[in-house]
Amino acid sequence: MFPTSVEETQKALEAHHYIADKGLSVAVFLALKLRRPLLLEGEPGVGKTEIVKVLAQMLGTRLIRLQCYEGLDISSAVYEWDYARQMMQIRLLEATGERDQDKVRHEVFSLEFLLKRPLLQALQSQDGQAPVLLIDELDRADEEFEAFLLEFLSDWQITVPEVGTLKAEQPPVVVITSNRTREIHDALKRRCMYYWIDYPSFDKEYRIVREKVPGVPEKLAQQAVAFVQELRKQDLYKAPGVAETLDWASSLLALGQTELSGEVVEETLGVLLKYQDDVVKAKNQARDLLARAQMFPAL
């Protein structure tokens, strides 16, 4: 379904188990309505990629994902010819005695032999529905790809020299994510609706945990979230994201815990923190943080 207001967007996302701030709902709604790409930035693990999956479900359309990396080029992002089959076709034509060069060329460079990569796929609607295109971690790609993308996002068309220009019947819903290991070029940013996803508040994160980890006891969820919230205030190299909180809550559940204890926290810190220095630091402060988390007033 296509939301007609900000409130509807927020509700629809929630119906698909994604709890979004009002600000994010506004950005998503406007991106859909004004047909602009949506640029999401934020620390790893705050749910940038997740919302795109939900968006595709919500709109009832397919999700096409392009993972970026340095050196990403046309043949892996847009299209490639199926050389092996083309070769075979040429041999076959040869065997039938075909000598007309134009005809060979026409036959070998038909859409049949074109391998469509994500950007080209994104131009195709299915049952009148444009897909959702996720361009994930654009900061990992290089400037050359960004420049190409800029053109793609404004024209919604791709030119394959041998075939001609392929144009979208209707532009896809585009979401770009970035972890900011590099600044995205201003020209590209300005084409997008921009939203910075922050770490969630206690209330929001608690709701997310209850939503995503069914069966986790209320008290455990409260304490775990409060602990993570405290942990984020510490001077860590990499603070835990929401994804880590969810992993942790699941782990605690799997270990049969009903309440946080110092022992279990120390044993499972590795689920939350991904740098050894951080783990050591957090271990030293674990008791203190735990005490604060346990003091957290019940909702």
Next chain:
Amino acid sequence: MTAPTEQLLGHVVGFVRRLRDEGIVVTPGQTATFARALGEISIFDPVVFFHAAQSSLVTRREDQAKFAEVFRKFWQNLGLERFPAELLNQTPLPPKKETKARPGEVGREPRSSQPPSKEPQPIVDRALTFSETEVLKQKRFDQMSEQELEAARKLLYNFVWSPPERRTRRLQASGKEQLDLRRSFRRSLRHQGELVLLEQRARKQKPRPIVALADVSGSMERYARMLLHFLHAFSLEQTRQGVRQIETFTFGTRLTRITRTLKKRSVDAALSEVGQQVKDWSGGTRIGACLHTFNHTWAKRVLGRGAIVLVISDGWDQGEPELLAFEMERLQKSCHRLIWLNPLIGTPGYQPLTRGLVAAMPFIDDFLPIHNLSSLEMLVEALEGLGRHPNALR
């Protein structure tokens, strides 16, 4: 929803103008997007209105705090809406590190990197003879007169050097590393599909990013200034070639990023601006703490592509040596090459025995002098040499 009224659009334009005055860049396209957005939302919901404005007009997180401030003032002054303060301050930001540069002011900045035009000074205006240049090259920066410094700076802008490069993962048509099927095949069609010639492609080379961390406390300031002039000259040259790969930070008791300031202003103007920001200018140096800030906040964003890090400092550190060693190790591990520039190396009989340097030493790849022009030439050679390792991984 209805189209926004003319009156509202007038306010939108006024608001955008105010944003620009405050240094937030907004394009006409973005303004149009915002205006269209207003037709789609309920403008009487202050939160929705605010977020519609923010997601249309702001593309940098650093600008969000400023934006919220301008937003509140502007719309409150109009008396159109009541915007509760707590709604607008949902995302608390760390204190602002950079001062904004207003475009209008740039032109008025005195360009002190160029010779002053009013009263020409003899040594600057006439071309230096060979021997004069040689003498100047050997003279320590701290023993130079103002005129000599000026002349030295001028010489810096004449340095020609090619930056060290790294192999990117992007393939290009020139070179022979791996088979390029796409081109080979297309070419084969000229020969009835016979693969007569196999086309190849190779990894593209790109200049490595350079990150400079300059100690601007007390005695170091003069040397840091020269290094920044040197990097500035280099980045001017790079900009002409369409790339810009230099990030600059200064540190004393705290770390300040001056990359953006340097883009718009001369080195001296940028440094005096930093001088205004840093309250305890000669309050000593805490290298460890500053590197900590760098590693936490900036390393992931500026060291990504095999950067070369230049630290310029005499190593007089008032912080804990353990912290410095820890942060140096992390820094070295996350960059391609860590070069420490120390003006004291030029002093006869100097040995790096300060606590800070002893702690940092194990993690320094190159320890080089930077007390005169010829040591800067050595630095150029060292940097150029870094590009000659074709198989460097980082």
